[in-house]
Amino acid sequence: MTTPLYEVRNVSKHYGSVVALDDVSLSIxxxxxxxxxxxxxxxxxxxxxILSGAHSPTHGQIFLEGEERSWNSPHEALEAGVExxxxxSGLAPHLSVSANVFLGREEYVPGILGKLGFxxxxxxxxxxxANLERVGIAxxxxxxxxxxxxxxxxxxxxxxxxxxxxxxxxxxDEPTNHLGARQAGEVLAIIRRAKxxxxxxxxxxxxxxxxxxxxxxxxxxxxxxxxxxxxxxxxDAEKLxxxxxxxxxxx
Amino acid sequence: MVHNSGxxxxxxxxxxxxxxxxQQVLLLIVLTVMILGxxxxxxxxxxxxxxxxxxxxxxxxxxxxxxxxFVIISGxxxxxxxxxxxxxxxxxxxxxxHLTTAHYGPDVTLFIGFLVAVGIGLIVGILNTLMITKAxxxxxxxxxxxxxxxxxxxxxFTGGAPIGxxxxxxxxxxxxxxxxxxxxxxxxxxxxxxxxxxxLHKARFGRYTFAIGSNPFAARAAGINVNxxxxxxxxxxxxxxxxxxxxxxxxxxxxxxxxxxxxxxxxIAAVVIGGVxxxxxxxxxxxxxxxxxxxxxxxxGLLFINVPANWKQVVVAALIFVxxxxxxxxxxxxx
Numbered sequence: 303m304t305t306p307l308y309e310v311r312n313v314s315k316h317y318g319s320v321v322a323l324d325d326v327s328l329s330i331x332x333x334x335x336x337x338x339x340x341x342x343x344x345x346x347x348x349x350x351x352i353l354s355g356a357h358s359p360t361h362g363q364i365f366l367e368g369e370e371r372s373w374n375s376p377h378e379a380l381e382a383g384v385e386x387x388x389x390x391s392g393l394a395p396h397l398s399v400s401a402n403v404f405l406g407r408e409e410y411v412p413g414i415l416g417k418l419g420f421x422x423x424x425x426x427x428x429x430x431x432a433n434l435e436r437v438g439i440a441x442x443x444x445x446x447x448x449x450x451x452x453x454x455x456x457x458x459x460x461x462x463x464x465x466x467x468x469x470x471x472x473x474x475d476e477p478t479n480h481l482g483a484r485q486a487g488e489v490l491a492i493i494r495r496a497k498x499x500x501x502x503x504x505x506x507x508x509x510x511x512x513x514x515x516x517x518x519x520x521x522x523x524x525x526x527x528x529x530x531x532x533x534x535x536x537x538d539a540e541k542l543x544x545x546x547x548x549x550x551x552x553x
Numbered sequence: 554m555v556h557n558s559g560x561x562x563x564x565x566x567x568x569x570x571x572x573x574x575x576q577q578v579l580l581l582i583v584l585t586v587m588i589l590g591x592x593x594x595x596x597x598x599x600x601x602x603x604x605x606x607x608x609x610x611x612x613x614x615x616x617x618x619x620x621x622x623f624v625i626i627s628g629x630x631x632x633x634x635x636x637x638x639x640x641x642x643x644x645x646x647x648x649x650x651h652l653t654t655a656h657y658g659p660d661v662t663l664f665i666g667f668l669v670a671v672g673i674g675l676i677v678g679i680l681n682t683l684m685i686t687k688a689x690x691x692x693x694x695x696x697x698x699x700x701x702x703x704x705x706x707x708x709x710f711t712g713g714a715p716i717g718x719x720x721x722x723x724x725x726x727x728x729x730x731x732x733x734x735x736x737x738x739x740x741x742x743x744x745x746x747x748x749x750x751x752x753l754h755k756a757r758f759g760r761y762t763f764a765i766g767s768n769p770f771a772a773r774a775a776g777i778n779v780n781x782x783x784x785x786x787x788x789x790x791x792x793x794x795x796x797x798x799x800x801x802x803x804x805x806x807x808x809x810x811x812x813x814x815x816x817x818x819x820x821i822a823a824v825v826i827g828g829v830x831x832x833x834x835x836x837x838x839x840x841x842x843x844x845x846x847x848x849x850x851x852x853x854g855l856l857f858i859n860v861p862a863n864w865k866q867v868v869v870a871a872l873i874f875v876x877x878x879x880x881x882x883x884x885x886x887x888x
């Protein structure tokens with residue numbers, strides 16, 4: 303078996319006496335789309351926080367390309383190539399599209415002014431446009447502020463930002479929430495393109511048809527434990543729902 | 554997500570709207586009309602010494618208003634700027650009085666006095682930062698604490714009386730001897746204003762300030778050290794206030810405990826008139842510059858047309874209302 307791209311082994315997370323995650327192990331290969339589903343309180347968001355570096359696990363190990371890692375902050379995970387798109391918190395609405403795409407990764411004008419922190423705004427405007435286009439997003443003007451965009455366009459920018467910066471793994475937490483059918487379809491297309499580029503995509507969603515449509519494998523969490531981990535082809539809507547709710551015990 | 558012709562039309566409409574509703578353009582018109590009005594009513598108004606005097610009111614106001622601009626754009630507020638002006642001026646004056654009594658030269662004394670003032674600014678800024686980022690006190694309360702402590706200590710340290718007895722050449726420095734319009738410290742302040750304006754709109758420092766005010770979660774997720782940046786913003790505000798405190802010393806040759814009382818409200822007024830949203834993430838440096846200019850011009854102009862000086866507050870109040878009302882209108886139109 304080849305080394306997985308990203309892996310957690312025997313991870314648990316306790317909040318006081320509450321066990322949010324209990325001995326969870328999963329891995330993702332390059333170019334694989336992994337669906338992560340489960341009911342509210344199943345431990346999805348805890349797992350996302352551990353994968354993205356926001357929280358450390360109480361027990362267990364994290365491996366990136368076979369190397370054991372421990373993240374002290376989401377920033378460390380970012381730098382290592384693991385990007386996360388959080389639910390509803392991705393963008394600064396008053397800032398322009400390009401300022402958002404380059405937030406925390408600004409480019410500077412050459413020379414002494416750049417050393418003083420002056421930004422290469424034109425270059426970032428052009429590059430932001432190019433980066434978003436590369437992952438399949440056309441935004442009218444990258445100098446427009448996010449607040450002038452529609453909900454769908456905003457989400458596209460947020461995803462485009464994450465996908466264009468991710469070098470290894472991208473974690474998308476409910477990226478199709480609040481989107482219309484056409485816009486959700488475009489988000490799924492972006493995910494397929496990221497997969498084609500060899501990224502590992504972890505797709506967390508409540509919208510089961512989207513999960514069934516875009517993923518290669520599905521992991522189902524229930525009450526902090528993994529209750530199913532199987533190729534998507536082994537699921538249909540009914541079986542997936544049954545596994546999530548516990549009406550079908552697939553183990 | 555997709556190009557379509559509707560977007561193009563919308564963008565043209567949006568541009569037309571933003572040009573019509575551009576706060577800076579409106580403020581520039583208001584400022585020009587005010588200067589014209591005062592000059593027509595009283596021909597003495599349009600004279601170099603008058604503008605030199607307006608500028609000398611403007612220097613300390615713009616210093617604290619700029620600090621306030623950064624703070625408010627970051628989503629906070631700094632109520633302690635006025636108290637810091639007074640307290641840094643007083644402590645600096647006490648130090649300079651002692652140094653002069655000990656026969657130190659005036660230049661050395663002025664220089665050390667400056668360092669003392671800035672030191673006080675740093676201390677206030679660090680205290681605000683610690684309360685806000687470490688103790689989790691909201692900025693309004695944290696800076697209310699330093700406001701009270703600063704104003705109180707200024708009176709305690711001086712017994713309520715102005716402190717003089719410093720170097721005799723201090724007041725020469727605040728004379729408007731450049732084209733009869735600018736003092737030397739004044740020119741330095743103008744230079745500083747330009748640099749800070751560029752830092753707000755063209756550099757990473759300003760970008761992060763806007764980002765944190767707009768969405769602190771997004772800023773944090775993007776790897777920005779939010780607390781460290783906020784520390785810089787509050788320290789900047791306090792240090793600019795201490796510059797203003799030292800400037801008042803140069804202008805008056807004394808450090809008075811009441812200097813700067815209420816200046817925080819003037820600074821906030823300048824910022825709000827300038828179109829900075831108190832909710833953070835939004836604002837324009839030029840707006841603050843124009844807002845502070847309007848307040849300074851009104852203060853002098855009313856005297857020239859024989860209106861009692863206290864009307865200034867009423868005029869400023871009306872300007873604040875109009876500015877906020879227009880802002881509200883603009884957001885409603887946009888929606």
